Amino acid sequence: MRKLLARELRLSLRHGTDSLAAILFFLVAGALFPLAIGPAPETLARIAPGIVWVCALLAALLPLDRLFGADAEDGSLDHLLLSGLPPAAIALGKAAAHWLTTGLPLLLAAIPMAIMLRLPDEALPALLLGLIPGTAFLSLIGTTGAALVLGARRGGVLLPLLVLPMAVPALIFGVAAADAAALGLAARPHLLLLSALCAAALPLCPLAAGAALRSAAE
């Protein structure tokens, strides 16, 4: 499992453009909002958490398409499944790699983006604290979706259709936490709910993704 993770990280390091593309997409998409809505600071500050969250959600979807696709094409997915690791562990490893290569950089990129969008300073910690379990939840749900559409026609189009509705709870609580902090209210309950979501997805999503991987390899 550790070797799988190391392999994934090495691969993504050598093909650095993949996660870089997601980050650039995140920044560019976020920069469109001030241009589209107008640069009025109070409007921007009000909608900044929502923009950061939605852009992070969409950016995290980008690398999912290739998460299992490349491995299925060159046969290494079959090798992984034959290696003795349970399919759920493979899915968990993939999700962890996705989070480390996409979720974590997104978290870092969210800081300049939030500042550029005039997010109030007191809301920034709540936004970032919410993005930690939030992006992890997205990685888990996204891995499940990627495993489900493996081998489907138009899988790339289907993937957002499956993943985005599932990601709605994370979006709601994540934005609510940042909004509460901006208004001077307690962000803690929202963050706890978000962490609970992530904790529930941690065992369930790899199981579902593993079952999907096994049926894809049959």
Next chain:
Amino acid sequence: MSTSPAISPASGRSLHRFANPGRFLRLSARVLPFLAVPALLLTLGGLAWGLFVAPADYQQGDAMRIIYIHVPAAWLASGGYLGLAICALLSLVWRHPLADLAAVEIGPVGAAFTALCLATGSLWGKPMWGAWWVWDARLTSVLVLFFLYLGHIALVRAFDEPERGYRAGAILALVGVVNLPIIKFSVDWWNTLHQPSTLTVTGAPSMHVDMLWPLLTCILGFSLGFAAVVTARLRAAVMERRIRGLLLAQAQGI
């Protein structure tokens, strides 16, 4: 894959008795009229009773009569998804061939009832809340349910081998079940604009008996109609499969 020893062979046999497509076709041909005719009578009767005979609400007036369509549609939207999930479980655990087909056929019907529920809800919301749509917890969770149906419909049809589509769809259906309790309890957990449940299993219903009876009639009629449509679609799917098999055999024979 190993089978669980906890399941006795007898239960497996009774489960698979209806897996035989021929037996299913014979049985469903006999059952279908008993579903379809009462469904039509009860739905029309219940709607006429609710729309013309039952009293109007003291606060909402005649607008409240849309409840006779909205509540049955909402019940079938979530009940249909539960049926979908049960089919998914049967197909994943016991590899029941009819459950695969049933899941494929329930999807569009359930999605249609969810759309009906959302549409009637927004028609009801306009005069009562002053807006076609509000983003409260009940409405949002039903919208997510609608997207889940659409995702399931798209996913099971997206594969070249149907078997693969059945598996993927079943896993998705089971993952989506988490949404059902959220829909059910959304009006209790959050302070929503949507009113709390009128009907509960344990408590007394919070509506007058003159409105309750037509509503229950409608719910029964809609449910029978749902079952009839799904059975008819399932029969059509089984026959389609047979025709495809015959055509393939014919093509190979030449």
